[in-house]
Amino acid sequence: MPLTGWNPLAPVLQTVAAFSRHILIAPDAGLDDHRLRPLLALSLSPPSPAPPQPEVRKEKKDAKEAPLTKEEVGRATWMLLHTIAAQFPDEPTRQQRRDAKELMHIISRLYPCKECADHFKEVLKANPVQAGSQADFSQWLCYVHNVVNRRIIGKVRSQGQKEEN
Numbered sequence: 460m461p462l463t464g465w466n467p468l469a470p471v472l473q474t475v476a477a478f479s480r481h482i483l484i485a486p487d488a489g490l491d492d493h494r495l496r497p498l499l500a501l502s503l504s505p506p507s508p509a510p511p512q513p514e515v516r517k518e519k520k521d522a523k524e525a526p527l528t529k530e531e532v533g534r535a536t537w538m539l540l541h542t543i544a545a546q547f548p549d550e551p552t553r554q555q556r557r558d559a560k561e562l563m564h565i566i567s568r569l570y571p572c573k574e575c576a577d578h579f580k581e582v583l584k585a586n587p588v589q590a591g592s593q594a595d596f597s598q599w600l601c602y603v604h605n606v607v608n609r610r611i612i613g614k615v616r617s618q619g620q621k622e623e624n
């Protein structure tokens with residue numbers, strides 16, 4: 460391991476290096492002999508600078524660090540939920556029905572927008588999860604998605620405007 464700064468073992472290492480240099484490695488070597496460089500580099504010299512890293516494009520890094528918007532998280536979550544509902548078995552086992560309910564309740568607790576999560580808890584209370592079959596679960600999910608849609612006033616207004624046009 461490279462040593463950095465002052466090392467309390469430096470005198471010991473120097474002695475070992477000198478011993479190695481003159482007795483074990485190259486007894487005939489002078490101080491500048493090239494045969495001695497690897498050993499000295501390993502034991503005593505400061506760490507060599509890190510090799511140059513490939514340049515990371517700034518906009519990519521920023522995009523990675525930026526949190527998702529509420530809309531992006533919402534779209535991704537609804538997409539996942541509707542996909543799960545579309546793949547839900549026609550005749551789910553008791554465990555699968557339980558899992559579907561639990562999933563929705565977990566989302567209502569852990570959803571990364573507190574205001575949305577709190578509202579969704581109320582939505583679930585008023586509309587208990589229906590997961591008796593694929594059709595049940597998909598229809599229930601569309602219904603609660605619409606309840607959330609209606610809550611987002613601007614969205615309802617802009618959808619209404621679209622329908623009028």
Ligand SMILES: Cc1cc2nc3c(=O)[nH]c(=O)nc-3n(C[C@H](O)[C@H](O)[C@H](O)COP(=O)(O)OP(=O)(O)OC[C@H]3O[C@@H](n4cnc5c(N)ncnc54)[C@H](O)[C@@H]3O)c2cc1C
Nearest residue numbers: 529530533534536537574575578579601602604605607611
């Ligand atoms: C559990 C949950 C609670 C949320 N609560 C809030 C909140 O309280 N306040 C808030 O501002 N945002 C909330 N959001 C985010 C919000 O629902 C939207 O995801 C976000 O506003 C982006 O909307 P969007 O118009 O892109 O489409 P989204 O509503 O994200 O829908 C994605 C796509 O699903 C399809 N879709 C739309 N409605 C239905 C439906 N009823 N059935 C089937 N498919 C449909 C459409 O193709 C749409 O483009 C919540 C999201 C989730 C998952």
